[in-house]
Amino acid sequence: MEGSESEAVFDSLNVNPQLFINEVFNLVDDLVDDACNHFHQQASTSLKIEGTDRTQDLSKGINVIRKKVQSDIDKRLAMWEQHCHNHFFQVPEGFMLPKSDETPVDTSICQNAICDPDLDAQLDILRNNLTKVGKESAALNRELKSLERQSTSNNHISALNEISLLYDQNSYHEMFQEMMKTASELRTKIGKLKTRKIEETEHNKADKIYNPRRDPSMMGIGKGFSGAKLEDLQEVLVHLKNR
Template sequence: MEGSESEAAFNSLNLNPQLFINDVLNIADDLVDDAFDHFRQQASTSLKIEGTDRAQDLSRGVDIIRKKVQSDLDKKLAVWEQYCLDYVFQVPEGFDPSKNDEPPVDASLCQNAIVDTGLDAQLDLLRNELTEVSKENAALNREIQALEGQSVYRDRCSALVNETLQQYDLNSYHENFQEMVKTASELRMKVGKLQTEKMEESKRRKIDWINNAQRDPSVTEIRRGFYSAKLEDLEAFIAHIKNI
């Protein structure tokens, strides 16, 4: 870049690209040094080896790592420096910073732009509209929060009602089941009692019939045996059995 048209252009503007590049390189070196110094201090504190032989070993290890990092960084920064000199700080051919092709600016236009009352009024109107919109937005947010609170309250009430109904249904089912069991047990006892009474009544009738001194003589003859019984005696016996 030395002796080139770009160097002359930057010199005419009191600018030196090489000084800028050198400052960047120095800052990068300082950052690397500070980073590894901080790393060494933190490692020494964490390992509790300050003032021991292990502290020297740690310093040697950190220096080896820093040299490796510094070497790689220097190579990349050298490429960056060359790129800046070849492309970033190169001006177009024929560029003359002393020439200014832009037309002069009318100061009255700037003054009018500064004191434009119409523009100020529009800005004030926009500010007022923005304030109103902010208020409406805040009101809508409050309404949304209120609706969300009501929704949560309704959900809680619905959950409590459903839980109560479920509990009621369970209790009702349990009560109905217990009532059915009780009714079935009572019915079973009554049926058993009726059967017992019927059997006892039948047994009692048979005993009464056997022990009845006033029973039909033909039946008495049948009781002694069916071999010599007559047909009318058998019919009388069957009729008597049916009446028991």
């Protein structure tokens, strides 16, 4: 970077990139020295070799480690320094600092370029419309849910009505069937009583012919069910009461 356009720019700003890089190198060296010294003290205490001949051996071993670490760090720092010169401290081609006698740029022009009152008003209108649409959408969703609940309730009521109607129809049907059964049983019993009455009437006629001297009051001649047996009439009456 020495003698380049970038160096001239930094010199005009009283900035020295190389001084910054050297400060970083010195800081790294100090950190490595402190780490090695701390390691030497901890190792001497742990091995209990303070003041013995083995202290020199420990120092030699730590120096070997330090040189290895320092060598790797120096390689990486050299790459970092080159990267800084190529990217961080390299100004674009054709870059020129403004002269002190030049009129500063009017920042209001830039502000007007990005601040348009008409555009801001249109954006506000769009935001308001979007808010209204959101509220209307929420209201429609609530109304839709309410209608769905009402529809579900009406469906339940209709189903209950249908079930009730079917139940009533079945009840009437059962009652009608029971009445038909009762009427059939009554007709059967009445038919039996009539048959018995006819048989008794024929029997009395024959008895009158063959026994003319018999007391007529002893004959069971009559109309309707007067000649029927008492237990048969009672059975019919009980059957009618139960129905």
